[in-house]
Amino acid sequence: MDKPVNDTLLKPDMLAVLSRTHLQVNLHGFLLPVFEAISNAMHSIEEAFVDRANAEKEGVITVRFQDWTNPNKIVVSVSDNGAGLTEENYRSFKTPFSGYKLRQKGRGFGRFIGFKVFARVVYQSRFSFFGKSEVRSFRFDITQKEEFIVLDNQPDFDGVGLTVTYDQPLVNWHHLIATLNADDIASEIGAHFLPYFLYRWLPQIVIQFDDEKPIDIRSRFQGMFKQFAEGAIVCDIDGAPEQLSYSLAKLTRTQQFKNHCLLLSAADRIVGSPRDLTNKIGQPFFIGENNERYVVIAVVRGEAFESRLNDSRTGINLSPRTVEDVVSHISDVIQHEEHAQIEKIKTDQSADLVEALRENPILKLGLRGKTVSDYVAAKPNNWKPEQFISDLAIERFRATADLTKQIVAAAADVDNYEATIKQIVAKIDASKKETLAEYVIHRKNIIALVEAARRFQGDGKHAPEDAIHELVFRRFSDNASVDYFEHNLWLVDDALAFLPYVSSDRTLHGSRRQKGDKVSDLLFFDDSMILGDNDGTTLTIVEFKRPSRNNYVFGIEKNDPVLQVINTLDKAVAEGGITKTDGAYFSFANVVRKFAFVIADLTPTLIDVLDKHDFHNGWNPKVFVRYRERTAIFIQVFGYDTLVENAKKRNQAFFKVLLDE
Secondary structure (H helix, E strand, O other): OOOOOOOOOOOOOHHHHHHOOOOOOOHHHHHHHHHHHHHHHHHHHHHHHOOHHHHHHHOEEEEEEEOOOOOOOOEEEEEEOOOOOOHHHHHHHOOOOOHHHHHOOOOOOHHHHHHHOEEEEEEEEEEEEOOEEEEEEEEEOOOOOOOEEEOOOOOOOOOOEEEEEEEEEOHHHHHHHHOOOHHHHHHHHHHHOHHHHHHOOOOEEEEEEOOOOOEEHHHHHHOOOEEEEEEEEEEEEOOEEEEEEEEEEEEEOOOOOOOOEEEEEEOOEEEEEEEEOHHHHOOOOEEOOOOOEEEEEEEEEOHHHHOOEOOOOOOEOOOHHHHHHHHHHHHHHHHHHOHHHHHHHHHHHHHHHHHHHHHOHHHHHHHOOOOHHHHHHOOOOOOOHHHHHHHHHHHHHHHHHHHHHHHHHHHHOHHHHHHHHHHHHHHOOHHHHHHHHHHHHHHHHHHHHHHHHOOEOOOOOEOOHHHHHHHHOOOOEEOOOOOHHHOOHHHOOHHHHHOOEEEEOOOOOOOOOOOOOOOOOEEEEEEOOEOOEOOOEEEEEEEEOOOOOOOOOOOOHHHOHHHHHHHHHHHHHHHOEEEOOOOOEEEOOOEEEEEEEEEOOOOHHHHHHHHHOOOEOOOOOOEEEEEEOOOOEEEEEEOHHHHHHHHHHHHHHHHHHHHOO
């Protein structure tokens, strides 16, 4: 076979290209062919009128939806009074990915998108050729060997221009078509061409739904979008700094635009889905002077976007990191422009945090000398009290650790110890001293609540032990979900508050209580690492009983609290661990020490049970103790009066110094 002297490229396989082009089956995807037709119409109008002012004044684009909710009858057409399919335009039309369209910020691919939605596409055009009026009408069908099927009919409009008609939608769009809404369609078209409203010209665009009143997109959206700022930002794209332009517009909050958002623009249209800016800004919308809700829409564009626009113009090829960088920069711009609104957010955050600190006053240490306002100003706008409290707890821990290091260092320098300690105390600012005072008052109030709970209630009965239990530690929870400042374990013993794991009124397996389960009021686990004692672990339980209860019976587990704690500890050791509320398993390995507290008023029947269990109270008549050597369990039993009394004694120095008691 002879080799050819010259050869040519084969034309692209557009069906294969289309098969690799994905459209989401939603309103935006359905309207993509319409968007492409409108965009081409704008280029054609600009070509026809040359002068942009005339193009904006005289140009008209009409979009018609006929039988638009009937998938079997729907016809959609886009007409314009532009230059029409002139020889140059027609040659470009026949050339996939044409350079002519690239010069117009197009891709030369848009006309093929129609076949992802409709099976039939017809073009009718009238254009001027050396002063003569010429007509070009054809059905365009890329599934045929000859893609252009010439038609004899004349365009149904006067003058030059073009109408593209779509019908026979593909089956996968039928359900969506049956649910179409005219207002949603108008809003989607207007939003897609938002860049034209903000920084370009726009011809008149009219949408006609059957015989309903036409919708003028230009007048509708020019009054809706109010540009109030524009400028440039520099973002890192693929490792290089790129300048991007932005336009900011205010918009009354609507169903379509519910929150502040970023829109990316390429080829003078919106590409991709809006990026929600709520988390960065702090609120989904602002409140205006007349109490109206409005959102800020940011449109960002740049040459870097144009070169990364995909052929179907459904997305811009940007990394998630780049998008996040753009989001961050534009959010900063909006916050600067809307500083009064941001100040409102910060004021509300400060008020919420002040309220939260009333309940957790010791966390003020985490402020490290800053005012609440200064601290809040440096944190994200979307933070709620929970995030602030969590952050302050970490900062408090760091602040305490720093102070401890200074005290240890001071202790090592005996000669200058006193002077060093005074310097450290001087660094503890007034807010921290106030925090300490508030926390002491908190402890005093908790003690008062326990005293009130053990007295007779309005009905002449005592409050159940659950009331006191809840004050000490929330029931059916553990310290995987309850923070240090949410419980009051110091009421029983200050050391208990610092054990690694606490479980309250929960089964060992973490699920609903089953027959035979041992459930203690409080179960503590300590992997002991104190003073070199690292050869084992400790289990501690606390059992609460109803105040003034007097029906205890020796040897019957239901009525014998000593037997209850012994059996519960044995069960825990046998199980070897407990399932935490977060699903993790906490192992009880090598348990060598077991402690138990029984908090119950020392009524006659309880004292009888304690005597039969060989308890002693020689060193303190109000506290009964026993060490069961065989099972290595040390048990203390005391009443609520002793609980309150001991709590007061442990805090008396603070009450005296701070409250003058």
